Amino acid sequence: MRILHSLSVLTILFLVTLCSACAREPIQGVIITGQNNHNWPVSHKAIKMILENSRLFKVDIAVSPAAGEDMSSFDVDFSKYAFVFLDYNGDSWPEKMNTAFLEYVKNGGGVVVYHAADNAFTDWDEYNKIIALGGWGGRDENSGPYVYWKDGALVKDTSAGSGGSHGARHEYIMNQRVTSHPIVDGLPERWKHATDELYDRMRGPGDIKDLLYTAYSPTEKGGSGREEPLAFTVEYGKGRIFHIMLGHCGDTLEDNPAMQCAGFQTLLLRGTEWCATGNVTQKVPADFPTETSVSLRKDYKQH
Numbered sequence: 001m002r003i004l005h006s007l008s009v010l011t012i013l014f015l016v017t018l019c020s021a022c023a024r025e026p027i028q029g030v031i032i033t034g035q036n037n038h039n040w041p042v043s044h045k046a047i048k049m050i051l052e053n054s055r056l057f058k059v060d061i062a063v064s065p066a067a068g069e070d071m072s073s074f075d076v077d078f079s080k081y082a083f084v085f086l087d088y089n090g091d092s093w094p095e096k097m098n099t100a101f102l103e104y105v106k107n108g109g110g111v112v113v114y115h116a117a118d119n120a121f122t123d124w125d126e127y128n129k130i131i132a133l134g135g136w137g138g139r140d141e142n143s144g145p146y147v148y149w150k151d152g153a154l155v156k157d158t159s160a161g162s163g164g165s166h167g168a169r170h171e172y173i174m175n176q177r178v179t180s181h182p183i184v185d186g187l188p189e190r191w192k193h194a195t196d197e198l199y200d201r202m203r204g205p206g207d208i209k210d211l212l213y214t215a216y217s218p219t220e221k222g223g224s225g226r227e228e229p230l231a232f233t234v235e236y237g238k239g240r241i242f243h244i245m246l247g248h249c250g251d252t253l254e255d256n257p258a259m260q261c262a263g264f265q266t267l268l269l270r271g272t273e274w275c276a277t278g279n280v281t282q283k284v285p286a287d288f289p290t291e292t293s294v295s296l297r298k299d300y301k302q303h
């Protein structure tokens, strides 16, 4: 009888724990988009699906005025959000919004810098500290050193040259460079990313905190012949930044291998949770790519 009683207490405890987990409120974030030299009408939808299908996140979308239009009315109330997801590469934000964004990050806000968001705002020094590395937009040696990985360490190459390039899209191996970090814990050290651009010769202040993954950029594909940093964290004040250069958006949600990659989606989900909370509660998914085979989630959802 006593055994039965303690069993039922345990069952109740188990159910209570289970229900509180189900009832956990999603983490609130905002995707900033609306101008990009990339296909933002598709990319922001893919990002929203990836984040919300995990049930861990709920996102609002802040769409800027179109390029060249009056930006003065564009504003985001950053205080409502645990993270800000940057899918924006376009005209300057209003000064008030710039100031509010920097305050948000300094005071501990989370930021995800996604793909061409690191092409934006070449002349905004504080933004470049937040992204650590950027490309295009006239970037050159004045923007900072070219940062790459060689012989087990990051090299900061201050020689002259333009910042930002990529060769032809192809599948490539991601190489883990950090021994332990919540974003990568349990993930394979080497895995194959689906067809994507591979950013190279990126320049900036270059203050990377944790280098998570690099990939080799082959010269035969038009790349640099170097191991390029593609996913890393940055610290700015109390803020946590997750920068991921992967994820060139295709023509449609259906034709979009770089964003359909289960490895890309896993990194995005883990990086977003980490920058919002400082922790990662997600298990390693069974469909994660291996060193020899890519893995796609065509509906942007883990099965």
Ligand SMILES: [Zn+2]
Pocket: 038, 115, 116, 197, 247, 248, 249
């Ligand atoms: Zn691209």
